Structure formats: structure tokens, C-alpha cells
Amino acid sequence: MKILLIGYGKMGQAIEAQAISRGHQVVGIIDPARPETQLSQFGPAEADVAIEFTHPDAAFENVKACLQQGLPVVCGSTGWLHHFSEARALAQEKGGALFYASNYSVGVNLFFHFNEYIAAKMHQFGGYDVQVREIHHVHKVDQPSGTALTVAEGIMRHYPEKKRWRNDPAQAPEELAIISERLAETVGTHVVTYTSPVDGLELKHEAYSREGFAHGAVLAAEWLPGHKGVFGMKDLLGL
Ligand SMILES: NC(=O)C1=CN([C@@H]2O[C@H](COP(=O)(O)OP(=O)(O)OC[C@H]3O[C@@H](n4cnc5c(N)ncnc54)[C@H](O)[C@@H]3O)[C@@H](O)[C@H]2O)C=CC1
Numbered sequence: 001m002k003i004l005l006i007g008y009g010k011m012g013q014a015i016e017a018q019a020i021s022r023g024h025q026v027v028g029i030i031d032p033a034r035p036e037t038q039l040s041q042f043g044p045a046e047a048d049v050a051i052e053f054t055h056p057d058a059a060f061e062n063v064k065a066c067l068q069q070g071l072p073v074v075c076g077s078t079g080w081l082h083h084f085s086e087a088r089a090l091a092q093e094k095g096g097a098l099f100y101a102s103n104y105s106v107g108v109n110l111f112f113h114f115n116e117y118i119a120a121k122m123h124q125f126g127g128y129d130v131q132v133r134e135i136h137h138v139h140k141v142d143q144p145s146g147t148a149l150t151v152a153e154g155i156m157r158h159y160p161e162k163k164r165w166r167n168d169p170a171q172a173p174e175e176l177a178i179i180s181e182r183l184a185e186t187v188g189t190h191v192v193t194y195t196s197p198v199d200g201l202e203l204k205h206e207a208y209s210r211e212g213f214a215h216g217a218v219l220a221a222e223w224l225p226g227h228k229g230v231f232g233m234k235d236l237l238g239l
């Protein structure tokens with residue numbers, strides 16, 4: 001497959017390595033550090049799919065450009081979901097294909113699945129306080145992480161009394177606390193903790209490297225061409 005990489009930072013480089021190891025060709029790299037190549041130069045004749053991992057402020061413009069230029073796009077950038085309904089509408093209008101996941105790791109998507117199961121059971125039996133914690137490297141620009149927000153949404157689906165999340169350990173009864181820590185080069189750790197006066201229960205995912213994210217993004221890029229609409233990891237993994 002011919003892959004266009006948009007963003008050539010930590011993730012772009014990890015994805016390039018995965019794509020090449022799976023026999024794909026990287027036909028272009030779009031990044032402000034490489035101004036000689038522009039996204040406007042690419043359409044379906046030049047690339048089968050684009051993979052976008054950039055920055056919260058850049059992602060929506062890149063996704064829009066891909067959809068307008070007829071390129072299926074796999075986006076992993078976090079922190080831009082306030083624009084997601086516009087991206088969805090554009091994908092529909094153009095008959096295009098957009099794949100989005102706050103986290104492409106297969107392990108994290110299993111974590112999302114178990115998180116919802118556990119939340120439903122814990123709410124049914126009651127008696128526990130629930131809290132989400134995410135730990136990432138000090139270079140991360142968005143907070144809370146996109147993954148933590150997906151985890152929080154999964155919990156709140158089963159806790160109707162939790163009306164919103166709050167990025168602070170101090171939570172009112174109608175709030176779900178998401179605690180963010182930035183620690184050295186930590187790749188990405190997410191923990192859901194349930195605490196009662198007599199015991200505690202934790203669901204934890206810890207990424208040891210970026211390889212799992214990159215592998216999932218390339219799997220999504222292999223799957224997306226030929227599909228029309230907006231998709232996520234549940235479609236890819238059948239979860
Ligand atoms: N969904 C997932 O599984 C994962 C998502 N992420 C997200 O991916 C994004 C990127 O993460 P990293 O690679 O670690 O960041 P990074 O800071 O290492 O790299 C970002 C790259 O994007 C480039 N860039 C900035 N604006 C651009 C634009 N308009 N067009 C093209 N390139 C542009 C920067 O020059 C930089 O090279 C973040 O939003 C992060 O939260 C990161 C890991 C996994």
C-alpha cells in the first residue's frame with residue numbers, strides 16, 4: 001500500500017517503521033520540518049491512505065484536507081474532538097473515509113471493553129468510589145489524554161449520576177475525577193481505581209513503547225481503503 005504520513009514526530013517515525021516492516025511504501029511525509037512536501041500534492045493517485053499524528057491544533061485541518069482531496073485518513077491526534085462532528089459531516093458529504101481512535105493499541109481497546117463491563121457491574125453492586133488516572137511523558141501537550149477521556153466516557157455510560165468529568169482529584173458526587181501526571185518519558189499509563197472502605201480494585205494498562213500504537217494505526221490503514229464513513233477500533237477489532 002502507498003501510505004502518506006502526516007506528522008513525523010515520535011508517532012510518525014514509529015508508524016513508518018511498522019509500515020515498512022509490513023511491506024508498505026511511505027510515499028510522502030508532511031511535517032513543518034520538511035516544507036518541501038505539501039499535503040495539497042497528494043490525492044488518490046499518489047496515496048492509498050494517509051496516517052495523521054500531529055498536534056491538537058493541526059489535526060482537524062489535516063483531516064479536512066484529506067477528505068477534500070479524496071484520501072482515506074487514519075487519525076490518531078488527540079485534543080481536537082470538539083471538531084469531530086464537522087469532520088463526520090464532511091466525510092459524509094464527500095463520501096470519504098475517516099478512521100479515528102484515541103488509542104490504536106489493541107491492548108488499550110481490550111481495556112476499554114473491560115472498563116465498560118467492570119463499570120456496569122460496580123455500579124450495579126455500588127459502594128465504591130471510582131477515579132481515572134493517566135500518566136504520560138512531559139512533552140505531551142493535551143490534558144487529560146484522549147485515552148483517559150474515552151475511559152471516562154465508558155464509565156459515565158454506566159454511572160448516570162456522574163454528569164461530567166473533572167481534571168482534578170477533588171470530585172463532587174456528580175463528577176468523575178481524571179488525574180493527570182506528567183513523568184519523564186512515560187509512554188502512556190491508564191488506571192481505573194474503585195475504592196470502598198474495605199477494599200480496592202484496579203484496571204491498568206501500561207504501554208512499554210509506541211510500537212503497539214503504531215501497529216494498530218497501520219492495521220487501521222490496511223483496513224480503511226474501500227470503506228466509506230467514519231470508523232473506529234470497534235469496527236476493526238469486532239469488539
Ligand atoms: N491515538 C493513539 O494511539 C496515539 C495518539 N497520539 C497522539 O498523536 C499526536 C502526535 O504525538 P507524537 O508523535 O508523540 O507527537 P510529536 O510532538 O513527537 O510529533 C508531532 C509531529 O507533528 C508535526 N506537526 C505539527 N503540526 C503539523 C501540521 N500542521 N502538519 C503536519 N505535521 C505537523 C510536528 O512537527 C511533529 O513532528 C498527539 O496528539 C498524541 O496525543 C500519540 C500516541 C498514540
Ligand SMILES: O=C(O)C1=N[C@H](C(=O)O)C[C@H](O)C1
Nearest residue numbers: 078102103140145146147188
Ligand atoms: O501523547 C501521547 O504520547 C499519547 N497520546 C494518546 C492519548 O492522548 O491518549 C495515546 C497514548 O496514551 C499516548
